[in-house]
Amino acid sequence: MNIFNYMKTYDYEQLVFCQDKQSGLKAIIAIHDTTLGPALGGTRMWNYESEEAAIEDALRLARGMTYKNAVAGLNLGGGKTVIIGDPKKDKNEEMFRAFGRYIQSLNGRYITAEDVGTTVEDMDIIHEETDFVTGISPAFGSSGNPSPVTAYGVYRGMKAAAKEAFGSDMLNGKIIAVQGVGNVAYHLCKYLNDEGAKLIVTDINKEAVNRVVVEFGASAVEPNQIYNVECDIFAPCALGAVINDETIPQLKAKVIAGAANNQLKDTVHGDILHEMGIIYAPDYVINAGGVINVADELNGYNRERALKKVETIYNNIERILEISKGQQIPTYKAADRLAEERIDRIRNSRSQFLLKEKHVLTHKL
Ligand SMILES: NC(=O)c1ccc[n+]([C@@H]2O[C@H](COP(=O)([O-])OP(=O)(O)OC[C@H]3O[C@@H](n4cnc5c(N)ncnc54)[C@H](O)[C@@H]3O)[C@@H](O)[C@H]2O)c1
Numbered sequence: 001m002n003i004f005n006y007m008k009t010y011d012y013e014q015l016v017f018c019q020d021k022q023s024g025l026k027a028i029i030a031i032h033d034t035t036l037g038p039a040l041g042g043t044r045m046w047n048y049e050s051e052e053a054a055i056e057d058a059l060r061l062a063r064g065m066t067y068k069n070a071v072a073g074l075n076l077g078g079g080k081t082v083i084i085g086d087p088k089k090d091k092n093e094e095m096f097r098a099f100g101r102y103i104q105s106l107n108g109r110y111i112t113a114e115d116v117g118t119t120v121e122d123m124d125i126i127h128e129e130t131d132f133v134t135g136i137s138p139a140f141g142s143s144g145n146p147s148p149v150t151a152y153g154v155y156r157g158m159k160a161a162a163k164e165a166f167g168s169d170m171l172n173g174k175i176i177a178v179q180g181v182g183n184v185a186y187h188l189c190k191y192l193n194d195e196g197a198k199l200i201v202t203d204i205n206k207e208a209v210n211r212v213v214v215e216f217g218a219s220a221v222e223p224n225q226i227y228n229v230e231c232d233i234f235a236p237c238a239l240g241a242v243i244n245d246e247t248i249p250q251l252k253a254k255v256i257a258g259a260a261n262n263q264l265k266d267t268v269h270g271d272i273l274h275e276m277g278i279i280y281a282p283d284y285v286i287n288a289g290g291v292i293n294v295a296d297e298l299n300g301y302n303r304e305r306a307l308k309k310v311e312t313i314y315n316n317i318e319r320i321l322e323i324s325k326g327q328q329i330p331t332y333k334a335a336d337r338l339a340e341e342r343i344d345r346i347r348n349s350r351s352q353f354l355l356k357e358k359h360v361l362t363h364k365l
C-alpha cells in the first residue's frame, strides 16, 4: 500500500503512529477530515494479520466516521484508532494510559470512544490522561456504553427501510436474520422481539447465540448459513465487507439494515443491490446512534436530548431512500452526497477570518 497515495485519493489529513515499549501499545490514529469539527471516532482493538491491514482498517473506518458524523448532523469530523493486539489477552492499564497521553498530545483534534474490542472501563482509564474521550462511565456524568443507543438507532432506521419495502414500518411478523449478536445486536434483538418480529441469528460465540435464543425465542443457524435463510430483512451486526460477490447471490432479504461498519466490500456491491431492488440502509447512517450519544457528552450529557437526536435516523433513512428513488442512484451514493454536500457548505461558510474560533468542546474545556 502506498500510504500517501491512498491518503491523497481520499483526502486524509493525518495518520499518527503511537508506540510504547513498556505497555506494548501499538496504535494508529487516522484523522480523515476536520472541516465540521474535531474528529470523533472509536478505538478498535483487534489482532490484525499485518500492520498493513491495521493501517487500512484505521483509514477506512476514519473516513466512515467523517460521513457518519456529517449525515447525523454533528459538528464533528471523522477519525478512528486501531490498537494492534488481542483484546482478550493484550490489554493493560499502562497501555490505555499511554494511549490517552498520545490523544492528549493532539490537543483536541481527535476524540475517542468505544469500538469493537474496547469497553467503558478502557475509556475510563484513557480519561485518566485526557479529556478528549467520550463513552466513559455514567459515574463521571457521561453517557457510558454506546451500544444500546446504537441498537435503538438501527431499530428506527430499519423501520424506515421496512416502510419503503413493505408499505408499513411495522415489524411484527417479519423474519429478521441477524449476523452477530454482540453488544449492539443483543439490544436490537430485544427491540425486534418486543415488536413481534421473528429472529434467526448467528454468531461465532455460542454463548451470545444462546442468550438471544433463550431470552427472545430466536432460532440459530451456523455462521455460513445466515446469508441464505428465508427472511424479510438481513441485519449485519458483526464485521465489515459481508456484502460481496459470494454473499449477494445467496440473499433472500428485501432489506439490508444492520449495525456493522463498512458492510459493502466495495461500492460496486451497493450498485448491485440497487439493480436487484434490495433496499440497503447505508451502514454509517443507520448505525450513528452510538456516536450521536457520545457526542452529546461534549455539551454535558443529557440522555433525553441524545435519544431525540437518535430518532432523526428514521428521517435520514427516509430522505436517503427518497434521493435514491428520485435520482435513480444507489442508497450508498445518496448518503455520500448528503454528507459531502454538508461538509462543502460548512467549508464555504468558513471563509471569513476569525482570530479565535469558538471550540465545539464547550463543556469539556
Ligand atoms: N458498539 C457500537 O455502539 C457501534 C456503533 C456503530 C457501529 N458499530 C459496529 O457494529 C458492529 C458490532 O458492534 P458491537 O459493539 O456489537 O461488537 P461486538 O464485538 O460486541 O459484537 C460483534 C459480534 O459479532 C460476532 N462475530 C464476529 N465474527 C462473526 C462472524 N463471522 N459470523 C458471525 N458472528 C460473528 C462476535 O462474536 C460478536 O458477538 C461492529 O461492526 C461495529 O463497528 C458498533
Ligand SMILES: CC(C)C[C@H](N)C(=O)O
Pocket: 040, 041, 042, 112, 113, 114, 115, 116, 135, 146, 261, 287, 288, 290, 291, 294
Ligand atoms: C461510539 C462511536 C464513537 C464509535 C462507534 N463504534 C461507531 O462506529 O460509530
